[in-house]
Amino acid sequence: MKNRRGGLLLYAIFYLAFLYVPVAFLPLFSFNKSVFIAFPLSGFTTQWYAQMFDDADMLRALGNSLEVGAITATLSTVLGLLAAKALTRYRVPGATALLGFTSLPLFIPDIVLGISILILLNAVGVPLSLVTVIAGHCLICVPFAITVLMSRFDGFDKSLEEASLDLGEGGWMTFWRVTFPLALPGIVSSLLLTFIVSFDEFLIAYFLAGNEATLPIYIWGQLRFPEKLPAVLALGALILVASAVLVVIAEWVRSHGFKDRHRMIGA
């Protein structure tokens, strides 16, 4: 028995290594002096990071991505909140079908989502811009927001909201004073995760961005130029670290919540 556990643990460690080691080459070579991404390492430098931050196009793309990510996160979390509340608190006819419909974007290749929205925008005559990127990103972020928020709504007692209504609070006050604080860990988690999904998304933005570039589109454009690769690695390393930190915070908030707040409301 003990032996079997050891075997599986060893496998798990190898599996984690398989997940992380390939990606670890990005930060490793971002500090390497040579412009060639190859062994042997030729010495430590931070010049690629400096070069990257001097690049006006990069900064503009970064600004665009932050903007698109923040708006997408807010919109998709609000939409997710409404849907999650409806699906967990009311007996909606056809709830399973509706939930299935909202998770459909997960099962359609991004390229198909991208070109189909492009066709629609073209038919309606909407010019491509960051706004259209936000629309595309909301489509893929809403399923994540709904999933995160539904699990949060399932996790606390409906009777708390009912008690508030019984005690004479109106629908909105009940939402702000009971539902919202209880759902807050889910909301924070959903905001962070949808932000990351949007911030890292390439293909849909590639079709819908028009002349503007988001950060992944900018990176895609740089990949053709070998002399620019080290700076791209520096940027990539920062993005990976920032994304990973946000995921850890989001998951932590989601599963541990804000304990003090719970107690406050429970009291």
Next chain:
Amino acid sequence: MGERIVRFYRRSEAARGLLLLSPTMAIMLAALAAPMVLLALYSFWTQDGYTVNTQATLAQYATSLGRPTYRALFYRSIEISAVVTLITVLLAYPMAYFVAFRVEKTKFVWLILLTIPFWTSYLLRVFAWKLILGYNGVINSGLMSLGLIHQPLEFLLYNPTAVVLTLAHAWAAFAILPIYVSLEKIDRSLLDAAADLGDGPVRRFLRVTLPLSLPGVIGAAVLIFVPTTGDYVTPSLVGGSGGVMIANVIEEQFDKVGNWPLGAALAMASMAAVGVVTFLFVAAMRAASARLR
């Protein structure tokens, strides 16, 4: 009239639920359903210079399915994705099993470690493999500086195997969660019961754990197979000419070539092909799991 609607709204739970759902559904209809309908319509039209001739025709489908290069790409895309799905699920199962059954206090840490890659940049994770497998890449330069080889190995990058390897890595996290969830849900007393009734560990796994976790396995397989058939980034970066997939030619129709109806037909045909394969797979797995019990 207005008052009656208000009263109905107050009374009916379903109506309130649907009202709350309506903004989300409206967005989904506008950004998902409407574009899909239009994509389907486009696939029956013809590109005529800079305009589109809306006379309905099956010409685009005839080209999509008739031209040998496109047919070869459909087969290759499905083949690559099927292999990726198989590898990813097989690798993920023991990992998910380990977290579900062998880890007790640190489940949370393991799950976070396994899901971080799922949320971080897909583009960069794929690009990492280009660096690793390239002609002057990590593996070649590493082996050469160790003196193990004198010439860079050329077979590493720009072929279907590189695409499979990269996709299996990029989608690994997608397989873990569904399998983990289905393993975690298994009632532990069933395992004790099987042991009490004399089943050894292997028999117990095959007769209780595996069949009960199959929904998660099927879910993981579908969640990987369907999107990877349409992957664009991986074949573009590491596939080379031998590793081109269907998404690459679809993109071309919407970019360089400018033949949107043909691109739409290729997209519709690939979704249909993937749908059929997925349906057959799920049906076969269901039948197999019924037999296992």
